[in-house]
Amino acid sequence: MTAMPTRGAGERLWIGTFLVLGSLTAFGPLAIDLYLPAMPDLARVLGTSDSLAQLTISTCLVGLAVGQLVAGPLSDRVGRRWPLLIGVILFTITSVLCALSTSIWVLLVLRLLQGLCGAAGVVIARAIVRDMFEGHRTAKAFSHLMLITGVAPIVAPLLGGQILRFTDWRGLFVGLGAISVLILLGCVLVLRETHPPHLRQRGGAAGTFLSLRGLLADPVFRGYLIIGGLQSASLFTYISMSSFVLRQEYGVSPQGFSLVFAVNAVGLVLGSQVNGALVSRFGPERLLTVQLVMMCVAAAGVVGAALADAGLVVLLVPLWIVMVGMGGMGANTTALALIPYGHAAGSASALIGTSQFLVGAAVAPLASLVGTDSRVMGATIALATVLSLVALWRVHHARRTTPAHSEPLTTTT
Incomplete structure (x- = not known):
């Protein structure tokens, strides 16, 4: 695994890196907005109320929030690449399991796990940008990523609506899993380690706590x-x-x-x-x-x-x-x-x-x-x-x- 040039070298995001990082930061909108058009259908098929169906959004949001507190500090200690890849793999698996859910309670648990896994992509993508850029170039890179992050909440429900023409709400989660497979492929092919061993934090959980404090x-x-x-x-x-x-x-x-x-x-x-x-x-x-x-x-x-x-x-x-x-x-x-x-x-x-x-x-x-x-x-x-x-x-x-x-x-x- 070759380290990507950092801190002064490689002063621009290559197109491939830009697309992959932007897709990772869009995990939140994809996980939440893609299946919004199918919410009534989901509630009907699982025999549940609209409020419980909407709770699947809240549980995913909680997972996305809490998961970042785990994946972010972990990437400071062991590097960015492996926590990111594991997170995207688990996000893919939980997306497929969501499609197989037979009750709203199983789906709620899986949505929480899906958010926890997807959080790795969101938080580590930001950290990678910081690894790659210094000073005002960091702000410029985040501005470029908004091309994807800003469009995702609009495109996701529209894409979900088009997918629903050929399938049901379960197919949307399968589609979400397929999208995450493509993102995973991009991570493997494009992203290299940006946080070398000599810059990593030590001290385990205690060190993480001290860093956050x-x-x-x-x-x-x-x-x-x-x-x-x-x-x-x-x-x-x-x-x-x-x-x-x-x-x-x-x-x-x-x-x-x-x-x-x-x-x-x-x-x-x-x-x-x-x-x-x-x-x-x-x-x-x-x-x-x-x-x-x-x-x-x-x-x-x-x-x-x-x-x-x-x-x-x-x-x-x-x-x-x-x-x-x-x-x-x-x-x-x-x-x-x-x-x-x-x-x-x-x-x-x-x-x-x-x-x-x-x-x-x-x-x-x-x-x-x-x-x-x-x-x-x-x-x-x-x-x-x-x-x-x-x-x-x-x-x-x-x-x-x-x-x-x-x-x-x-x-x-």
């Missing part, structure tokens, strides 16, 4: 962790409430909703690509500040349009601007959190991913208890964005007062 004790890392979690809360809120806002409140047709959802996804991807083009010149920290301010203004516009009942177009324009800002800030936040911790990129990536899944999955349902209209959606996004700005101010304060972080990252030549 050290990361959480760092006010700068903690600030970016909070910003990433709040960004995820905004995105989950939009995803969970948009159908209610557009279809029930504004009377948009299913086709119109799909179009709006796709346009906003384009905004998400566009924001990430503009960020990738600008980050070498301005640096991820400066761009993150601009993006958060832009999102605050746009989120206020969403709230204003909702309160004034100004019409659908007036609501959608600032919402699209929020999506553009979100696409860029995701790459910058992840890069800024990981850059100082190349020696513990797996553990740092695990905390980032877990916080995003848990905070995002918790805030959206809590907000929906207040309501699912445009005012609640806009206010939740606005509050999360304002709190992100406060967290970023705390990061700047920590950089001024903490010697280890006294030099902010801007650009490199």
